[in-house]
Amino acid sequence: MTSAVQPQDATSSGPPGGSDPAPIVGQIEEADARRHLRSRIVFALTWAFVIGGLIIALAYSGAIDLSFLQQGPPWWRFILEGAWLTVIISVAAILLAIVFALLGAIGRLSASAPIYALASLYVSLVRGTPLLVQILFIWLALPQIWNGFGTIDALIMGTFALAFNYGAYMTEIFRAGIQAVPRGQREAAAALGMSERRTFLRIVLPQAFRIVIPAIGNEFIAMIKDTSLLTVIGVQELLWRARTVGSSNFRMLETLLLAALVYWVLTIIFSLAQERLERRMARSDR
Amino acid sequence: MVALGEVILQAQGIEKYFGATHVLRGIDLAVRQHETVVLIGRSGSGKTTFLRCLNFLEEPTFGRVTLGDVTVEADPFRISGRSRKGPIRHMRTHVGMLFQEFNLFPHMTVLENCIEAPMHVKGVSRDEAVATAEMFLEKVHLTDKRDEHPARMSGGQKQRAAIARALCMEPQVLLFDEPTSALDPELIGEVIVVMEQLAHEGSTMIVVSHEMAFAREAADRVLYLEDGAVVEEGPPEQVLDAPQEESTKLFLRRFLSEAERPAQTGLRDGEPWSRASVEAMGHHGHGEAGRP
Numbered sequence A: 001m002t003s004a005v006q007p008q009d010a011t012s013s014g015p016p017g018g019s020d021p022a023p024i025v026g027q028i029e030e031a032d033a034r035r036h037l038r039s040r041i042v043f044a045l046t047w048a049f050v051i052g053g054l055i056i057a058l059a060y061s062g063a064i065d066l067s068f069l070q071q072g073p074p075w076w077r078f079i080l081e082g083a084w085l086t087v088i089i090s091v092a093a094i095l096l097a098i099v100f101a102l103l104g105a106i107g108r109l110s111a112s113a114p115i116y117a118l119a120s121l122y123v124s125l126v127r128g129t130p131l132l133v134q135i136l137f138i139w140l141a142l143p144q145i146w147n148g149f150g151t152i153d154a155l156i157m158g159t160f161a162l163a164f165n166y167g168a169y170m171t172e173i174f175r176a177g178i179q180a181v182p183r184g185q186r187e188a189a190a191a192l193g194m195s196e197r198r199t200f201l202r203i204v205l206p207q208a209f210r211i212v213i214p215a216i217g218n219e220f221i222a223m224i225k226d227t228s229l230l231t232v233i234g235v236q237e238l239l240w241r242a243r244t245v246g247s248s249n250f251r252m253l254e255t256l257l258l259a260a261l262v263y264w265v266l267t268i269i270f271s272l273a274q275e276r277l278e279r280r281m282a283r284s285d286r
Numbered sequence B: 001m002v003a004l005g006e007v008i009l010q011a012q013g014i015e016k017y018f019g020a021t022h023v024l025r026g027i028d029l030a031v032r033q034h035e036t037v038v039l040i041g042r043s044g045s046g047k048t049t050f051l052r053c054l055n056f057l058e059e060p061t062f063g064r065v066t067l068g069d070v071t072v073e074a075d076p077f078r079i080s081g082r083s084r085k086g087p088i089r090h091m092r093t094h095v096g097m098l099f100q101e102f103n104l105f106p107h108m109t110v111l112e113n114c115i116e117a118p119m120h121v122k123g124v125s126r127d128e129a130v131a132t133a134e135m136f137l138e139k140v141h142l143t144d145k146r147d148e149h150p151a152r153m154s155g156g157q158k159q160r161a162a163i164a165r166a167l168c169m170e171p172q173v174l175l176f177d178e179p180t181s182a183l184d185p186e187l188i189g190e191v192i193v194v195m196e197q198l199a200h201e202g203s204t205m206i207v208v209s210h211e212m213a214f215a216r217e218a219a220d221r222v223l224y225l226e227d228g229a230v231v232e233e234g235p236p237e238q239v240l241d242a243p244q245e246e247s248t249k250l251f252l253r254r255f256l257s258e259a260e261r262p263a264q265t266g267l268r269d270g271e272p273w274s275r276a277s278v279e280a281m282g283h284h285g286h287g288e289a290g291r292p
Helices: A022-061 A075-108 A113-127 A131-145 A147-151 A154-180 A183-191 A196-233 A238-249 A252-285 B047-054 B081-094 B110-120 B126-139 B155-167 B185-200 B212-218 B236-241 B246-260 B274-289
Strands: B007-018 B021-032 B036-040 B062-067 B070-073 B095-098 B173-177 B205-208 B221-226 B229-234
Touching (some): A075 A113, A075 A196, A131 A154, A154 A196, A183 A196, A183 B095, A196 A238, A196 A252, A196 B110, B021 B229, B036 B047, B047 B062, B047 B173, B062 B081, B070 B081, B081 B095, B110 B155, B126 B155, B155 B185, B205 B212, B221 B246, B229 B236
Parallel strands (some): B036 B205, B036 B221, B173 B205
Antiparallel strands (some): B007 B021, B007 B062, B062 B070, B221 B229
């Protein structure tokens, strides 16, 4: 440590005639790196300590018995396979929600009074009622209006309900993103004679998308967790499977813990992916 | 300098209200082919608003603009709906515009910026659009920035790329809205050089600028605007060096004295000509940079 402090290379390695700041800069960087590493180690230790403590406490309490998970199909696999459905529903619902949000945002920015009114009604209605009510309404109440709705799979109706709901929240995200594109961009396109539609599709929308991608990522992560609400209409996603296995074996603690753990891991994975994507976008051309 | 041709762009009785504020009080301007017109005046005099009225980025409250044989009337009550869209787009297709903030499309490379409108507005083939773009990029000395994104370029390079983008539409008239105001002083010269070259080659240009040296060098006509009206107009040597109107004299006197102050006192917040003084200072550097 002390040897690094000696500025022994200050004269020998510097360019002739100029003073070389490299040794002190290197020392500062090293110190920063050490501090950074230390805080990461403390972070990991804290997590390991708390989580390990909880696991040990649970194990010693005798309340936990994981052996039944080996029985059946086996059950642990049955539950984990629900995670696939959770991810698939999340992806499908977020993609559909993006379509709703885009239409909603265009409506909210429209100069046409009825279109603006319709888009605003959509946002107000959906944001003003609970998601659980919307899911139950679409699954249970719509067939009362038209029988045909009753023949549609719960998976599809549930995915639609999630997309419809998230589309309304994301409408405001997209609207803000579109408005965040500087006015000069639109003016430059207009001054080149580009039509309004072309300006929107080629100039405004690509820039707006970049602006809203972090927010879409957050919505996606929230969506992963909200798919669990579809358990009430019998979609066999992660939580439904955990509850079913848990109640038939009278072991809710283990199955709900497992489900919670899987949700947690999924959100961590997608958070990291989102961070990566954002970093890459920041590097690409800004 | 190329001899002036027929009147190509004509604005008649342009008036503009922002709310109750009467920012343009009836401006007439007829620009002839190959002519370079420079608009000067304090900020708030309406020169930028007037320029933006010429391609309807700003809707004039009264008046009409004629380009060639197409005339678009002001539509204060917005009663004509969609019927004006066609003529306005026709005008914009044939009138290029340069902005203070360049307004390049940041998600596209320089080349993509240049070929977007020719391909999708004029319907030119991609090969032809690329060939045209390369020609104009060479003209503004940006051939090596062809595949660069605007974020990685200096302000001067961005404005030159914007000029190339406008030229790619082969416009009949070019509008410049304070094209050097957002530039660091040392970058102003490279843009002015390109603009002077365009003027000498016979481009028809309407320029809002505080670059007095450019006006002297390239303008056929200088208009001094105050409170939304043209107070004085004429050849640059007359308006800039021997102004007849008291207000023109006052503006030029204050403008030039500001410009000659040392840098640290040049900028005074709240002074309408504070930015002008900064630009003018930057321009001394340009004079030494040499011209083509």
